[in-house]
Amino acid sequence: MSEQMPTRARTLKGLGLSLLAAAVLLVTLVLPAEYGIDPTGIGKALGLTALKATAPAPAQTVVMQDVIGGNEGLTTVQLGDGRDPVPLPNPAVNQDEPQAPHTETLKIQLGVDEKTEVKAKLSKGKMILYSWSVEGGKVYVDFHGHDPSLGDKFWVRYEEADGITGRNGSLVAPFKGEHGWYWLNVSDKPVMITLTVTGYQDKLVDYGRLQ
Amino acid sequence: MKRRWAGLAWLTIILLPSLAFAHGVAGKDASYLQQVDGVRLIPFLYLGAKHMVTGYDHLLFLAGVIFFLYRLRDVALYASLFALGHSLTLMGSVLLGWRANAHLVDAVIGLSVAYKAYENIGGFKALGITLDGRLAVLGFGLVHGLGLATKLQELSLSPNGLALNMVGFNVGVELGQLAALTLMVLLFALWRSTPSFERSARGANLLLMTAGFVLCGYQLAGYWIT
Structure with a gap:
C-alpha cells in the first residue's frame, strides 16, 4: 500500500491523527458554522457563526387544519428552506369569488x-x-x-x-x-x-x- | 507532506460533483415531492439519481470502497452488494413506515466512511482483526438505505402511487450510483497510473477518515441539540 508496511503503531497513529483532525475541524469550523456552537471562539473570529445567524430558517412543518375538507390525506406541509414558496396540497382554503363580500x-x-x-x-x-x-x-x-x-x-x-x-x-x-x-x-x-x-x-x- | 496534498487534490477531483451541492432533499424538489399524488416514475427516478450523485456521504463511502479495487469485476461485486443493502432498507422503511432518527443514521454513515478508510490503511489487519469486506459493505449498505429513507420520510409523501414511485426513486439511486462509480473508477485508474498514487494513498485515506469522523461528529451534534 505504501512504502512502509502498515504496522500496528503506524495505523493507530493514523487513526489518532484523523480523530484529532476531525475534532479540531468540528470544534473550530463545522459546529460554529452549522449550529452556532463555538466553545473556542475561533468560529466567531473567523466570522463563521454569522453563517448560522443568517442561514435560512431550517425546514419546518406546518400542521394544517382541515377547515373546509379535502385535507384529510395531507395534514402537514413541509415549508422547505424558506426560499421557494410551497404549493399547498389543498388550495381550496383560498376561494376565488366573482364579487366583493x-x-x-x-x-x-x-x-x-x-x-x-x-x-x-x-x-x-x-x-x-x-x-x-x-x-x-x-x-x-x-x-x-x-x-x-x-x-x-x-x-x-x-x-x-x-x-x-x-x-x-x-x-x-x-x-x-x-x-x-x-x-x-x-x-x-x-x-x-x-x-x-x-x-x-x-x-x-x-x-x-x-x- | 507533499504526497498528502497530492492525495487531497485527487480526492477533491473524484468527489467534485458532490461538493457543489448541499445534501438532502430540499427546496423545490421537496415541494415537488409533496404535491405529487399518483405514479410519477421519471421524476422520482431523476430525484433518486440526483440524490445519489450529490450525496457526499454516499460518494465518500464508495470512494473508500473502490480505493484498492483494481479489477472491474470486484467493483461490480462490491457496488452490487452496496446496492442490495441500501435498496432493502430504502424500500422497506418507506413502504413499511419504519422510521430511524436521521441524525443517528447519518452519524453511522459517517462512521462507515471512517471504517473503510481505516481498513484501507491496513488498520484492522495490523490489529489482527479480519473482517469480510463484502459483509461490511452489505451491512453499511443497509444503513445508507436507511439514510436515503429518512430524507424522504421527512416529507409528507402521498401514499397514492408510493410503491411504484419508490421503485422509480430506487432505480434512480442505482443509476446515479453507476454514473458516479464510472467517473470515480476512471479517475482512480488515472490516479493509480501516476507515480504519486502509492505514496499518497495513505494520506488520502487519512483525509477520508477525517471526513468520516467530521460527518459523524456533525450529525451527533445535530442529534444532541434537536
Whole structure:
C-alpha cells in the first residue's frame, strides 16, 4: 500500500491523527458554522457563526387544519428552506369569488322574555364574519345551522351561551342552509341587538319575534 | 507532506460533483415531492439519481470502497452488494413506515466512511482483526438505505402511487450510483497510473477518515441539540 508496511503503531497513529483532525475541524469550523456552537471562539473570529445567524430558517412543518375538507390525506406541509414558496396540497382554503363580500346590518328590539331568530343563507363552504352586541341588558343565544331541505329536525349547534352581551367571530358553512342566531332577552328590561354580517351570505333573513 | 496534498487534490477531483451541492432533499424538489399524488416514475427516478450523485456521504463511502479495487469485476461485486443493502432498507422503511432518527443514521454513515478508510490503511489487519469486506459493505449498505429513507420520510409523501414511485426513486439511486462509480473508477485508474498514487494513498485515506469522523461528529451534534 505504501512504502512502509502498515504496522500496528503506524495505523493507530493514523487513526489518532484523523480523530484529532476531525475534532479540531468540528470544534473550530463545522459546529460554529452549522449550529452556532463555538466553545473556542475561533468560529466567531473567523466570522463563521454569522453563517448560522443568517442561514435560512431550517425546514419546518406546518400542521394544517382541515377547515373546509379535502385535507384529510395531507395534514402537514413541509415549508422547505424558506426560499421557494410551497404549493399547498389543498388550495381550496383560498376561494376565488366573482364579487366583493357584502355587509348587512340589522337592529332588533326585544322586550322582556321576547325571542327572535336571524339567519344567514349560505352555500356550503361560504364564509361570513359576524359581530353582534346588546345594549340595555343581556341575552341567551343559540348559534346554530340548519338545512331546511332536510326538514325541521336537522340542526347543528355552533355555540350556546346565556347572559351575554355580544360575540364576534367567523363561520364557514359546513353545509348549504341557514346559519344564524336565536336570541332570548333574559333581562328585566327591553334590549337592542345590533348584528353585522360581512361575507358571502346569499342574504340575511330576519324571522321577527317568535311566539 | 507533499504526497498528502497530492492525495487531497485527487480526492477533491473524484468527489467534485458532490461538493457543489448541499445534501438532502430540499427546496423545490421537496415541494415537488409533496404535491405529487399518483405514479410519477421519471421524476422520482431523476430525484433518486440526483440524490445519489450529490450525496457526499454516499460518494465518500464508495470512494473508500473502490480505493484498492483494481479489477472491474470486484467493483461490480462490491457496488452490487452496496446496492442490495441500501435498496432493502430504502424500500422497506418507506413502504413499511419504519422510521430511524436521521441524525443517528447519518452519524453511522459517517462512521462507515471512517471504517473503510481505516481498513484501507491496513488498520484492522495490523490489529489482527479480519473482517469480510463484502459483509461490511452489505451491512453499511443497509444503513445508507436507511439514510436515503429518512430524507424522504421527512416529507409528507402521498401514499397514492408510493410503491411504484419508490421503485422509480430506487432505480434512480442505482443509476446515479453507476454514473458516479464510472467517473470515480476512471479517475482512480488515472490516479493509480501516476507515480504519486502509492505514496499518497495513505494520506488520502487519512483525509477520508477525517471526513468520516467530521460527518459523524456533525450529525451527533445535530442529534444532541434537536
